[in-house]
Amino acid sequence: MDIKVEDRAASDADAAAAIKEAILNKLIYSVGKSLEAASSHDWFVATAFVARDRIVERWLASIDEVNRTGRKQVYYLSVEFLIGRLLFDALTNMEMVEPTRAALFALGVDLDELREVEPDAALGNGGLGRLAACFMESLATLSIAAFGYGIRYDHGLFRQRIKDGRQLEYPEEWLAFGNPWEFQRPEVDYEIGFGGRIEAEHQPDGTVKHVWLPGETVEAVAYDTPIAGWRGAHINTLRLWSARAPDPLRLDKFNSGDHVGALMDQVRAESISKVLYPGDTTPAGQELRLRQEFFFASASLQDLVLRHLRQHGGILSLADKVAIQLNDTHPAIAVAELMRILVDLHDVPWRDAWAITQATFGYTNHTLLPEALETWPVPLMERLLPRHMQIIYLINAIHLDQASKLADSTGERLAAISLIDEAHGRRVRMGHLAFLGSHKVNGVSRLHSDLLKVTVFRELDAVLPGRITNKTNGVTFRRWLKEANPGLTSLLTEVVGDRLLDDARLLEKVAAVAGDAAFQERYAAERRANKVALAKLVRHRLGIKIDPDALFDVQIKRIHEYKRQILNILETIAVYDMIRAQPMRDWIPRVKIFSGKAAASYATAKLIIQLANDVAKIVNADPTVRGILKVVFLPNYNVSLAERIIPAADLSEQISTAGMEASGTGNMKLALNGALTIGTLDGANVEIREKVGADNIFIFGLTAEEVEAHRHRGIDGSDAINRSAKLAEVLEAIASGVFSPDEPDRYRGLVDILIHHDYFMVTADFESYYEAQRAVFRRWRDKRSWWRAAALNTAHMGWFSSDRTIAEYAKDIWDVPVKPPGRG
Numbered sequence: 001m002d003i004k005v006e007d008r009a010a011s012d013a014d015a016a017a018a019i020k021e022a023i024l025n026k027l028i029y030s031v032g033k034s035l036e037a038a039s040s041h042d043w044f045v046a047t048a049f050v051a052r053d054r055i056v057e058r059w060l061a062s063i064d065e066v067n068r069t070g071r072k073q074v075y076y077l078s079v080e081f082l083i084g085r086l087l088f089d090a091l092t093n094m095e096m097v098e099p100t101r102a103a104l105f106a107l108g109v110d111l112d113e114l115r116e117v118e119p120d121a122a123l124g125n126g127g128l129g130r131l132a133a134c135f136m137e138s139l140a141t142l143s144i145a146a147f148g149y150g151i152r153y154d155h156g157l158f159r160q161r162i163k164d165g166r167q168l169e170y171p172e173e174w175l176a177f178g179n180p181w182e183f184q185r186p187e188v189d190y191e192i193g194f195g196g197r198i199e200a201e202h203q204p205d206g207t208v209k210h211v212w213l214p215g216e217t218v219e220a221v222a223y224d225t226p227i228a229g230w231r232g233a234h235i236n237t238l239r240l241w242s243a244r245a246p247d248p249l250r251l252d253k254f255n256s257g258d259h260v261g262a263l264m265d266q267v268r269a270e271s272i273s274k275v276l277y278p279g280d281t282t283p284a285g286q287e288l289r290l291r292q293e294f295f296f297a298s299a300s301l302q303d304l305v306l307r308h309l310r311q312h313g314g315i316l317s318l319a320d321k322v323a324i325q326l327n328d329t330h331p332a333i334a335v336a337e338l339m340r341i342l343v344d345l346h347d348v349p350w351r352d353a354w355a356i357t358q359a360t361f362g363y364t365n366h367t368l369l370p371e372a373l374e375t376w377p378v379p380l381m382e383r384l385l386p387r388h389m390q391i392i393y394l395i396n397a398i399h400l401d402q403a404s405k406l407a408d409s410t411g412e413r414l415a416a417i418s419l420i421d422e423a424h425g426r427r428v429r430m431g432h433l434a435f436l437g438s439h440k441v442n443g444v445s446r447l448h449s450d451l452l453k454v455t456v457f458r459e460l461d462a463v464l465p466g467r468i469t470n471k472t473n474g475v476t477f478r479r480w481l482k483e484a485n486p487g488l489t490s491l492l493t494e495v496v497g498d499r500l501l502d503d504a505r506l507l508e509k510v511a512a513v514a515g516d517a518a519f520q521e522r523y524a525a526e527r528r529a530n531k532v533a534l535a536k537l538v539r540h541r542l543g544i545k546i547d548p549d550a551l552f553d554v555q556i557k558r559i560h561e562y563k564r565q566i567l568n569i570l571e572t573i574a575v576y577d578m579i580r581a582q583p584m585r586d587w588i589p590r591v592k593i594f595s596g597k598a599a600a601s602y603a604t605a606k607l608i609i610q611l612a613n614d615v616a617k618i619v620n621a622d623p624t625v626r627g628i629l630k631v632v633f634l635p636n637y638n639v640s641l642a643e644r645i646i647p648a649a650d651l652s653e654q655i656s657t658a659g660m661e662a663s664g665t666g667n668m669k670l671a672l673n674g675a676l677t678i679g680t681l682d683g684a685n686v687e688i689r690e691k692v693g694a695d696n697i698f699i700f701g702l703t704a705e706e707v708e709a710h711r712h713r714g715i716d717g718s719d720a721i722n723r724s725a726k727l728a729e730v731l732e733a734i735a736s737g738v739f740s741p742d743e744p745d746r747y748r749g750l751v752d753i754l755i756h757h758d759y760f761m762v763t764a765d766f767e768s769y770y771e772a773q774r775a776v777f778r779r780w781r782d783k784r785s786w787w788r789a790a791a792l793n794t795a796h797m798g799w800f801s802s803d804r805t806i807a808e809y810a811k812d813i814w815d816v817p818v819k820p821p822g823r824g
């Protein structure tokens with residue numbers, strides 16, 4: 001026993017010494033700085049290079065193994081990858097955290113400080129992009145041969161600042177100091193065409209071959225980032241495309257004095273990968289979005305087809321060796337592009353090409369909101385992608401012809417399943433295209449998948465039954481448990497053993513000790529340390545002092561009406577009023593923590609942010625509620641901030657209008673880390689309740705079915721308001737300017753929506769939500785009961801590991817084997 005410990009200590013010391021040498025080497029020869037002159041950013045880059053070297057060795061081995069065995073590859077196409085920082089992720093998965101910490105310590109550098117230097121790679125908006133990032137990690141962890149394909153935006157999601165309570169958007173500059181994780185591949189570039197015309201060539205055998213002659217081409221250049229799986233067992237590639245003009249500088253123009261005009265082509269081409277989600281309220285903005293989508297779909301397909309041909313010779317085996325997953329409809333144009341590649345470029349007969357296409361693609365739907373399902377105006381498609389439009393028409397003609405032969409076919413049904421929406425000025429339905437072009441279509445929670453069959457894809461499901469399936473989302477426990485919450489993770493490891501991150505189901509063992517007083521004490525101590533750290537961050541960033549022993553009630557996510565931050569704000573105000581009425585009662589100290597960004601063009605969401613900040617200002621300045629209630633809005637929500645808030649949350653707000661949140665993943669991260677959920681029966685909350693038990697979650701509000709029925713009767717909130725004096729009072733306070741004395745009418749419009757047009761059922765759910773919050777308070781008073789419930793949440797959340805999700809995709813959609821991680 002003693003010898004073993006000494007051995008390990010010696011080998012740890014060796015590892016640290018080797019890393020120290022390597023970091024110094026990188027600092028001098030790759031960063032070009034001396035020890036004395038190095039800034040923290042220089043140390044960060046040097047350390048990242050050392051981790052990257054270790055990853056690259058195994059990366060090349062992984063690529064070699066995949067080539068040698070010729071096994072099937074998975075390609076994950078996503079217009080978003082919300083990665084966050086990579087240093088700690090890389091060190092964790094390469095099992096290098098402790099020796100690197102020691103190495104840096106010996107150099108007088110603090111690893112935790114370096115960690116903060118790295119900018120977030122924020123190439124996504126929220127849940128959908130973060131899912132793609134978790135999936136990349138789990139794909140590598142399960143040793144699935146996979147590529148992620150996306151866009152290398154020069155500017156990711158905007159940086160949010162709050163000024164006078166209002167959101168301001170600033171460009172995000174993640175590449176300003178370079179990116180040590182990526183490899184530019186200037187030799188990997190493809191031509192992406194737009195516009196132009198089509199020539200029909202009559203072949204000797206009587207068939208017609210179509211040749212697309214684009215009017216404009218842009219080049220897609222690859223940038224590769226290796227993604228290490230847990231314990232470095234397998235390394236995959238995230239390949240992001242950057243746009244270039246084929247002819248970057250018009251020298252003739254430049255020399256004739258038109259210096260700006262000479263760069264026009266370059267500016268036009270490079271705008272494609274300039275920003276994530278360019279505003280699409282103008283026609284030019286819409287066109288840029290479509291260009292982005294085709295740009296990355298086409299580059300990715302050209303790349304994977306070339307790889308397939310090199311490796312396997314013929315195109316006809318594509319579906320046996322390639323699975324392509326479409327993360328939402330953004331890459332759906334890939335269906336038409338693959339048909340073009342097969343039919344026009346490889347002379348595959350249409351029927352065979354269609355069979356290959358369907359067998360290759362899978363499509364993941366992320367929303368039921370009809371307005372969020374992409375459609376493109378036919379004239380725009382015809383101008384920008386004329387050949388693809390022809391292909392879409394042909395796919396549609398065959399599809400409608402087959403459907404019209406079904407017994408129960410009606411004109412109405414054919415209109416509903418057509419790829420062209422004729423009702424809104426002829427638009428191409430990208431969700432329908434993705435559906436038709438895929439062999440499987442999945443929702444992201446059981447409820448969501450069930451609802452797909454009765455809402456957006458009801459008619460398609462009737463015509464093509466059995467295609468819709470469910471894959472409930474998950475999150476990677478390496479980042480969201482171990483990296484975000486190392487203290488709790490070591491406690492859990494003591495209980496379940498050190499294979500915790502290899503097999504998340506082992507967490508179930510925690511259930512046996514959840515009621516144990518000694519365990520609870522340690523569990524609570526770990527969480528308290530996290531709350532102290534968050535309190536420090538809040539103090540530092542906002543100058544607000546919060547009490548780590550208060551209940552941290554957390555709602556962190558994009559700001560959206562359906563996510564109902566406003567319901568949370570209403571309850572905050574109701575409680576504020578009650579405390580002021582009876583300040584001497586035995587109140588439970590609580591901190592309401594909000595964080596999230598609103599889309600720049602979403603006026604109502606921005607107003608909700610302002611309301612949260614206005615309420616915070618009044619409440620935090622009121623001496624009557626001091627020590628009892630605080631309201632905090634933490635600006636610039638991103639992955640790194642989530643990693644700080646989640647381990648410190650006691651209560652997780654998952655309060656969307658039932659039927660509107662496809663799954664949620666924030667709910668999973670929070671429950672895993674021991675926050676109890678207050679939530680509606682929406683998205684994955686339904687399955688979380690099943691796993692953690694109805695006693696350990698606070699469910700309230702209308703069900704999806706009841707929401708539907710309620711809306712049918714009308715969405716006027718007056719009845720609900722008349723029934724609740726509390727609610728009426730709160731709304732009156734907001735509307736009359738109690739929280740906006742400088743502009744009393746600021747929220748009148750917002751309140752009017754709730755009274756007369758409450759589509760999101762805020763008023764209908766208010767009382768039920770309020771009562772659920774009181775149940776939370778009662779539970780919080782009984783700390784033994786609270787910590788037992790929290791520990792049981794952790795224990796039962798193992799199923800929500802993205803390893804489980806990815807294993808299901810592998811088996812049911814991609815037909816590829818998985819190799820669970822672990823030693824040996």
Ligand SMILES: *Cc1c(COP(=O)(O)O)cnc(C)c1O
Nearest residue numbers: 126127557638639642664665666
């Ligand atoms: C997990 C996560 C999300 C998704 O949160 P939901 O509550 O599921 O909407 C969004 N943004 C970030 C930064 C995340 O980490």
